[in-house]
Amino acid sequence: MIKLGVPSKGRLMEKTFDWFAARNIRLSRTGSDREYAGAVTGIDGVSLVLLSAGEIPRELAAGRIHLGVTGTDLVQDKLPLWEQQVEPLEEMGFGEADLIVAVPQAWVDVDTLDDLDAAAAAFRAAHGFRMRIATKYHRLVREFLRDAGVADYAIVDSQGATEGTVANETAEAIADITSSGETLRANHLKILSDGLILRSQATLWRSRVADVADEDRKAMADLIARLG
Ligand SMILES: Nc1ncnc2c1ncn2[C@@H]1O[C@H](COP(=O)(O)OP(=O)(O)OP(=O)(O)O)[C@@H](O)[C@H]1O
Numbered sequence: 001m002i003k004l005g006v007p008s009k010g011r012l013m014e015k016t017f018d019w020f021a022a023r024n025i026r027l028s029r030t031g032s033d034r035e036y037a038g039a040v041t042g043i044d045g046v047s048l049v050l051l052s053a054g055e056i057p058r059e060l061a062a063g064r065i066h067l068g069v070t071g072t073d074l075v076q077d078k079l080p081l082w083e084q085q086v087e088p089l090e091e092m093g094f095g096e097a098d099l100i101v102a103v104p105q106a107w108v109d110v111d112t113l114d115d116l117d118a119a120a121a122a123f124r125a126a127h128g129f130r131m132r133i134a135t136k137y138h139r140l141v142r143e144f145l146r147d148a149g150v151a152d153y154a155i156v157d158s159q160g161a162t163e164g165t166v167a168n169e170t171a172e173a174i175a176d177i178t179s180s181g182e183t184l185r186a187n188h189l190k191i192l193s194d195g196l197i198l199r200s201q202a203t204l205w206r207s208r209v210a211d212v213a214d215e216d217r218k219a220m221a222d223l224i225a226r227l228g
C-alpha cells in the first residue's frame with residue numbers, strides 16, 4: 001500500500017480532506033472521535049496514516065510514509081537538507097501563514113533587524129543576560145538571524161501560545177507564524193519591517209526515501225495523475 005500521512009486534527013485536517021475530495025479521493029477518520037484510524041475510498045492501494053502535522057516531516061524523511069501533507073514551515077524547520085529528503089508535489093492553497101520576528105509595540109525605536117541587533121546589545125549590557133526570543137522554529141530562526149547579523153540573543157523554546165511569552169516575561173521577542181495578525185495585535189506585538197522569515201502553506205510532499213514496492217507503483221502513479 002502507498003501510505004499517505006495527513007494531519008490528525010486541527011485546521012489542516014478538514015481542509016486536506018476537502019482538497020482530496022475535490023479530486024474524488026475520499027479520506028475519512030473512522031472509529032470513535034478519539035481513535036486515530038482512517039480510510040481511503042475512490043482510489044485503490046492507498047492507506048491513510050493520521051499524524052500530528054509536526055511529525056509528518058520526520059515520517060517522510062524516515063521513509064515510513066510515501067506521501068504527506070504538512071506546512072512548508074514544518075518541513076524546512078525540522079529537516080536539515082529537506083530538499084534531499086522530500087519533494088513538494090502540490091501547494092494546496094490553504095494553511096497560509098508567515099513565519100515572522102516580532103517585538104513589543106512599546107519598543108518604538110526597534111523597527112528593523114539592525115535595530116533589533118542594537119537593542120540586543122543594549123539589553124545584555126543593561127540586564128547581564130541575552131535578549132530571549134521565544135519560538136518553536138529553532139533552525140529557521142537561527143539561520144535567519146545569523147544571515148541578518150543578529151547574534152546577541154538566546155532562543156527559548158515555546159511550543160504554543162508563543163505570543164504570550166512576552167507579557168509573561170519569559171521572552172523579550174518572538175518568532176512565530178501569523179495569518180490574520182490578530183494574535184500579534186492582541187498581545188501588543190509588531191512585526192519587524194524586514195522580519196519575514198518564510199511564507200508557508202499546506203503542501204503535499206513525496207518522500208524521496210520511502211521504497212515503493214513493485215505492486216504499489218500503479219497506485220502511486222494513479223494518485224499523482226489525480227493531483228493538480
Ligand atoms: N493561524 C494559522 N493560519 C493558517 N495556518 C496556520 C496557522 N497556524 C498554523 N498554521 C499552519 O498549520 C500547520 C500546523 O500548525 P501547528 O504546528 O500549529 O499544528 P497543530 O494543529 O498545533 O498540530 P500538532 O501540534 O499536532 O503538530 C503549520 O504548517 C502552520 O504553518
Ligand SMILES: O=P(O)(O)OC[C@H]1O[C@H](OP(=O)(O)OP(=O)(O)O)[C@H](O)[C@@H]1O
Nearest residue numbers: 160161162176177178179180181182183
Ligand atoms: O495571525 P493569527 O490569525 O492570529 O494566527 C496566528 C496564531 O495561530 C497559531 O496558533 P494556534 O492557533 O495553532 O495555537 P498555538 O499557539 O497553541 O500553536 C500561531 O501559532 C499563532 O499563535
